[in-house]
Amino acid sequence: MQAKENNQNLKRYTIVTAMDNEAGVLSQLAHLFSRKGYNIETIAAGWTVDQNVTRFTIEIYSDDDRIKLLCAQLRKLVPIHYVEILDPSKSIRRELMLVRVHAADRSARNEIIQIANIFRGSVIDITPDSITLSVTGDDQKTSAFESLLKEFGIIELARTGIVAIERGEM
Amino acid sequence: MTNINNTGKKLNGSEILIQCLIEQGVDTIFGYPGGAILNVYDKLYDHKEIRHILTAHEQGASHAADGYARSTGKVGVCFATSGPGSTNLTTGVATAYMDSSPVVFITCNVNSDLIGRDSFQEVDITGVTLPITKCSYIVSNVENLADTVREAFAIARSGRPGPVLIDIQKNVTASECEYYPVTPDEYFMTAGTRIQRLKSTHHPSVGYPDINLEAIDELAELIDNSEKPLLICGGGVVRAKASQEFRTLAARIDSPVAITVMGGGAFPGDSPLKTGMIGMHGSQASNMACDACDLLIAVGCRFSDRVTLNPAGFAKNAKIVHIDIDASEINKNVMTDLSIIGDAKKILNLLLAKLKRDKKNDAWKNYVFSFKRETEYDDPEEGNLTPKQILSAAAEILPQDTIVTTDVGQHQMWAIQHFKFDYPGQLITSGGFGTMGFGLGAAIGAQVGNPDKTVLHVTGDGSFRMNCHELCTEEYYKLPIITLLFNNSTLGMVRQWQHLIYHERYSQTTLDRGPDFEKLAEAYGVHGRHVTDVEALRAVLKEAVASRADGKGWVIDCRIDMDEMVRPMVGGNSFIANFMLD
Numbered sequence: 001m002q003a004k005e006n007n008q009n010l011k012r013y014t015i016v017t018a019m020d021n022e023a024g025v026l027s028q029l030a031h032l033f034s035r036k037g038y039n040i041e042t043i044a045a046g047w048t049v050d051q052n053v054t055r056f057t058i059e060i061y062s063d064d065d066r067i068k069l070l071c072a073q074l075r076k077l078v079p080i081h082y083v084e085i086l087d088p089s090k091s092i093r094r095e096l097m098l099v100r101v102h103a104a105d106r107s108a109r110n111e112i113i114q115i116a117n118i119f120r121g122s123v124i125d126i127t128p129d130s131i132t133l134s135v136t137g138d139d140q141k142t143s144a145f146e147s148l149l150k151e152f153g154i155i156e157l158a159r160t161g162i163v164a165i166e167r168g169e170m
Numbered sequence: 171m172t173n174i175n176n177t178g179k180k181l182n183g184s185e186i187l188i189q190c191l192i193e194q195g196v197d198t199i200f201g202y203p204g205g206a207i208l209n210v211y212d213k214l215y216d217h218k219e220i221r222h223i224l225t226a227h228e229q230g231a232s233h234a235a236d237g238y239a240r241s242t243g244k245v246g247v248c249f250a251t252s253g254p255g256s257t258n259l260t261t262g263v264a265t266a267y268m269d270s271s272p273v274v275f276i277t278c279n280v281n282s283d284l285i286g287r288d289s290f291q292e293v294d295i296t297g298v299t300l301p302i303t304k305c306s307y308i309v310s311n312v313e314n315l316a317d318t319v320r321e322a323f324a325i326a327r328s329g330r331p332g333p334v335l336i337d338i339q340k341n342v343t344a345s346e347c348e349y350y351p352v353t354p355d356e357y358f359m360t361a362g363t364r365i366q367r368l369k370s371t372h373h374p375s376v377g378y379p380d381i382n383l384e385a386i387d388e389l390a391e392l393i394d395n396s397e398k399p400l401l402i403c404g405g406g407v408v409r410a411k412a413s414q415e416f417r418t419l420a421a422r423i424d425s426p427v428a429i430t431v432m433g434g435g436a437f438p439g440d441s442p443l444k445t446g447m448i449g450m451h452g453s454q455a456s457n458m459a460c461d462a463c464d465l466l467i468a469v470g471c472r473f474s475d476r477v478t479l480n481p482a483g484f485a486k487n488a489k490i491v492h493i494d495i496d497a498s499e500i501n502k503n504v505m506t507d508l509s510i511i512g513d514a515k516k517i518l519n520l521l522l523a524k525l526k527r528d529k530k531n532d533a534w535k536n537y538v539f540s541f542k543r544e545t546e547y548d549d550p551e552e553g554n555l556t557p558k559q560i561l562s563a564a565a566e567i568l569p570q571d572t573i574v575t576t577d578v579g580q581h582q583m584w585a586i587q588h589f590k591f592d593y594p595g596q597l598i599t600s601g602g603f604g605t606m607g608f609g610l611g612a613a614i615g616a617q618v619g620n621p622d623k624t625v626l627h628v629t630g631d632g633s634f635r636m637n638c639h640e641l642c643t644e645e646y647y648k649l650p651i652i653t654l655l656f657n658n659s660t661l662g663m664v665r666q667w668q669h670l671i672y673h674e675r676y677s678q679t680t681l682d683r684g685p686d687f688e689k690l691a692e693a694y695g696v697h698g699r700h701v702t703d704v705e706a707l708r709a710v711l712k713e714a715v716a717s718r719a720d721g722k723g724w725v726i727d728c729r730i731d732m733d734e735m736v737r738p739m740v741g742g743n744s745f746i747a748n749f750m751l752d
Contacts, residue, residue, distance in 0.1 A: 020364070024296065024308070031300050065501060072498035078305040078325060078368070078375050 010061040012041070014086040014093060014164045015071070020079040021047055021054040028077055029056065036070060038062065042095070042139075042161030053081060057163045086164050093164040097142040098124070100132040102153035112152060119145045130155060138162070178348035183312045183338065184213040186349045187276070188220070190319035194354060196247050197221060198238065198618060200231040204251025205291060207278035209343035211249075223618055223647060225611070228255050230640040232262020233611025234618070235273045236333075239266075240598045241573055241616040243411075245326050246273040252280055253291030256337070257298065261605055263333050264302040268602025269432060270409055272331035274322050275299075281341045282310050296337050304332040304375055312345045320357045324365050328376040330496045331409055374497060381512040381520060388508055389467070389491055390524040396465035398534045399425040400485075402448060402477075405432025405601065406470015406494060406514050408594040413437065415518035416469060422522065424531045426538045428456035430471050431586060434597035439590025443535075446544040449477035451583045451736050454541035454752065460485050461747040462537070467491045470514050473503040474602065475742070483745035493517050544587035554731045557581070557656065559704045561588035564626060564654060567711040572624040573598065573616045577609035577633030580662035583736040585628040607636030610653065614640060617649040624718065627653045631681055632661040641694035641723070648721030652714050655687060655725060658732040666735050670750060680732075691725035698725045 019025045026045065033040050041059040048055045062070065067085060074083045086093075103109045103126075112131050116123060121135035135145050139162060146157065181189065187210060191199070200223045203211040214222060225231040228250045235246030246266075250259050256277040266273045280289045296306040305325050307318050315338065322334040358365060368376045393399065401423075407416050413436040420427050420443050427437050428448035437444060446453035448460060460466065466488040471477065473492075478484040481504050492499070492506040493514055500509040510517050561584060564572075574589055575598040576582040582599055591597045598616055600608040613627035634655055644651050656662070661679040668676050691698025697714070701707040707728060714724045739751040 027297065028300060035301055065505075069498060069502055072496075072500070076304075076374050076496070076498060078364075078373070080373075081367070081371065 009063050011063070013060055013062055013067050014088070014091065014162065015058045015060065015074075015083065016055065016086055016164060017058070017074060017083045018048065018053050018055045018081040019077070020081075021052050022079065025054065025079045028079065029058075029074075032073060032077065033058075033060065036073065038070070042159070044095070044161040044163045046163075057161070059162050086166060091164050091166050093138045093162050094136055095139060095142055095162045096160045097135050097145065097157065098132065099135075099146065099149060099157045100125075100130050100155045101149050102129065102155060103131045104129045108152055112149065115145070115148050121145065178350045180346050181349045182209070182213075182346045183315050183343040184209040186312070186315050186347070187319060187338070187343070188213050188217055189349060189351065190316050191220065191247065193320070193351060194245065194323045196245075198223065199247045199249055200225060200234040200238065200615065201249030202228045202231055202251070202255060203249075204255045206252035206280055206340045207249060207255070207343075209340065210278060221618075222249075223614070223643065225614070225643045226639040227637070228258035229261055229607065230611040230614070230637055230643060232259045232273075232275070233265065233605075233608050233637075234615035234643075235275075236262060236266045236271050237575060237598050237612030237615030238619040239271050239273050239615070240269075240612070241595050242619040243595065244619070245323055246271070246615065248273060248275050250275070250277050251291070252278055252295075252340075253293050255291070256295035257293060260298060260302065261607075262611070263299050263335065265600050265603045265605040265608055266333040267302045267304075269405065269600065270331050271333065272326040273333045274319075274326050275303075275333060275335040277335065277337050278343060279308075279337050279339050282339045283341075285339065296335060299335045302333070303335050306335040307337065309336060309338040309342050312342045312347045315342060316349060316352075317363065320352065320354065321363070321365055323354065324358060325375050329374055329378065378495070378513045378516070379497070379511050381517055382510060383520070385508060385510045386517070386520045386524055389510065389521060390526060392465055392489055392491065392508070393423050393467075393529070394526045397531060398462060398464040399423055399531065400459045400463035400466050400488070401425045401427045402466065402468040402471050403427055403429045403433035403437045404469055404471025405430065407433055407436040408470075410470060410495070410514035411594065412469070412515035412518055413594050415515055415522065417441075418522060419518055422525055422528045424529045424535070425467075426455070426459050426535060428452065428459065430474075430477055431599060431601035433471065434586055434599070435591040435594045438592050444543065445538060447583075447586055449746070450479060450740050450742065451587070451738065452740070452746070453544045454738060454749070455538050455543045457738075457740065457746045457749070458541045459538040461487075461745075463488045465489050465491070467493065469493045469518070470495070472496075472499045475503070478504055479740055479746050480743045555702065555704060555707065555728050557584040557730060557734060558588050560654065560656070560707060560728050560730070561585060561628075563704055563708050563711060565589050567708060567715060568626060568652070569624050569715075571596070572626050573620060574626045574628060575599065575609045575612040575616055576627075577629040578604045578606045579630045579633055580658075580666065580734070580736050581628050581630040581633070581656040583663075584656070606633040609633060610637055610640045610644070610651075613651045613653075614643055614647075614649060617651050618647065624715070625649075625651045627651050629653060629655050630662060631655060631657045631659060631687075634687070635681075638690065641691065641696055641725070644723045645695040649723060650714075650718045650721050651723045652711070653723065653725045655727045656730055657687065657727050658730045658734060660732045662732070662734070663736065665732065666739075669733070669735070670739070671741070687725055687727040696723040696725060698727070700727045700729065702729045
């Protein structure tokens with residue numbers, strides 16, 4: 001994050017990579033980012049249609065020259081199948097956010113549920129003094145949702161990190 | 171693994187490991203036993219066809235396996251036990267990694283049920299070596315052992331070569347499973363293996379990417395239009411066994427050739443086109459040529475900071491062309507105008523076929539060679555022995571094909587400057603990692619792998635003190651290695667920096683201490699001599715050559731002046747033509 005603030009040329013990149021689904025691959029991947037000086041903004045992983053292959057979506061700040069080098073370095077890791085940088089205009093990015101907020105009275109509860117409806121979020125759990133919500137979207141949407149809930153008092157918040165996929169060809 | 175030969179036998183993990191090494195043609199292992207690897211050494215006891223070289227320390231074994239690999243072109247193999255045995259390898263692993271040397275390191279770890287409990291001599295060595303290997307493996311199931319070993323060898327030797335580590339849990343070395351012998355070629359063809367995936371996707375760890383033929387045409391065009399070309403011969407020319415093609419290219423385009431530390435031997439030392447080393451201790455001819463050339467073609471070189479110095483001013487008037495097998499080296503340190511990724515031998519052959527005409531660049535060569543090459547520096551005649559006198563005597567008296575290993579520091583630069591290397595693998599030096607203490611282990615590996623050649627180990631008193639205990643290995647295995655010790659009672663290269671940059675504040679670099687190296691050598695059972703003048707040195711070298719058949723090594727302690735410096739020198743991050751010392 002430090003590097004991001006100090007350098008105006010940096011922009012956010014979405015890297016998608018697939019690796020053999022075996023012990024230690026995450027640490028190989030994470031290690032490469034850290035030793036090349038990157039802070040991973042988000043990382044999300046899960047297996048694909050083939051359970052032997054894990055697909056990662058990773059977002060970092062970089063520039064056009066350095067990102068090419070990083071991808072070439074990633075491609076050298078033996079468990080790696082492919083590495084791609086997604087074009088934001090041709091891809092879909094989503095994350096899931098879970099958030100529990102204070103809702104001690106009826107008006108707060110109503111207002112929170114209304115906000116959730118506008119964001120197509122859902123109420124997952126409700127207690128006499130709190131509500132737990134989930135919302136899906138890109139990081140701008142989830143951040144906007146988060147900022148609207150702040151005034152009620154966020155008790156706990158969790159994000160999955162972005163998963164991304166290319167749009168189909170028209 | 172599918173049953174190819176249908177001749178499965180139930181074997182334990184230790185026997186499977188050894189059978190897999192035999193599949194790979196391994197006949198020499200460097201290593202050191204210990205608790206976790208006991209089962210493997212117990213099996214090794216039955217396999218007299220494999221020669222095991224027991225060193226004094228695991229680090230020595232790691233450098234020996236590396237020196238063996240670099241000098242023979244085969245994959246080196248090194249064994250160590252868990253915990254400290256494995257961490258003692260790490261400097262050797264990193265050294266091999268930085269210089270792209272193919273070595274398979276095999277360690278054993280504690281039993282699977284003790285893993286993660288901070289058991290005695292337990293360490294996560296695969297985690298430790300992650301950034302310094304092409305790949306590191308944990309084997310926790312005997313069923314996976316054979317294929318892991320096969321894959322490890324394929325990865326170590328393919329693509330850009332490099333070290334691989336396999337950590338086998340102790341219980342795996344005792345448990346049994348079916349073993350089917352498979353040759354490396356058969357394994358490379360077997361469907362369903364990871365190697366198949368890596369091969370079919372042109373993965374850089376094993377593959378050679380398709381060469382961009384348009385880029386070859388473009389380079390041929392650039393060469394045709396160039397009047398001031400400069401070639402850089404890097405370590406990739408050695409690894410790709412492309413030195414013949416490189417020599418032909420240099421001759422046909424009549425280009426001066428600068429050589430990196432790792433490129434030593436790939437271009438003949440006495441060629442009139444050779445400008446010498448390039449970079450921080452590069453010759454004036456190399457660095458001035460780099461500064462003035464209009465086309466720079468670097469083959470198998472990664473533009474390390476010791477070569478380019480300040481990258482902003484590097485070859486500032488030139489189109490820079492980078493030929494390398496590793497795509498991640500392109501535009502890493504220096505931005506290039508054209509890059510061609512692939513096997514250097516293939517690329518150079520394609521290029522040679524496309525060259526429009528042979529060239530003559532006499533005016534350019536006259537300019538370049540109006541500056542000095544390393545060998546043209548004259549040393550003062552009076553006083554102590556000089557580095558040039560020592561190395562000239564060695565070059566004259568020892569056979570022309572002598573393998574030279576070095577440690578790191580002033581003596582390393584002097585050896586590269588003053589010795590004429592003629593074939594790839596003749597110079598074995600830690601160019602990338604700069605490992606003091608590398609040379610003697612590497613010399614042991616080189617001598618074991620090349621019993622008929624003379625091996626010269628050039629070292630300094632600082633470096634030698636780091637791993638001189640390997641003299642016992644040299645003595646035990648009757649390896650007639652000649653150690654030429656540049657003894658200036660100081661950490662010379664660091665002192666040189668302190669002299670030039672730190673206002674002669676010689677903080678902790680004066681090594682005014684023992685041992686007496688002559689007595690030390692004798693204590694280990696090898697010959698030791700002090701020499702203070704060139705005639706005495708020549709006499710000892712002749713004696714060493716004559717007594718080679720006795721299988722007894724030599725330590726020749728040459729006293730040199732502590733203020734002797736490596737010349738020329740360009741300061742770190744300066745522009746390449748800004749010599750601090752000429």
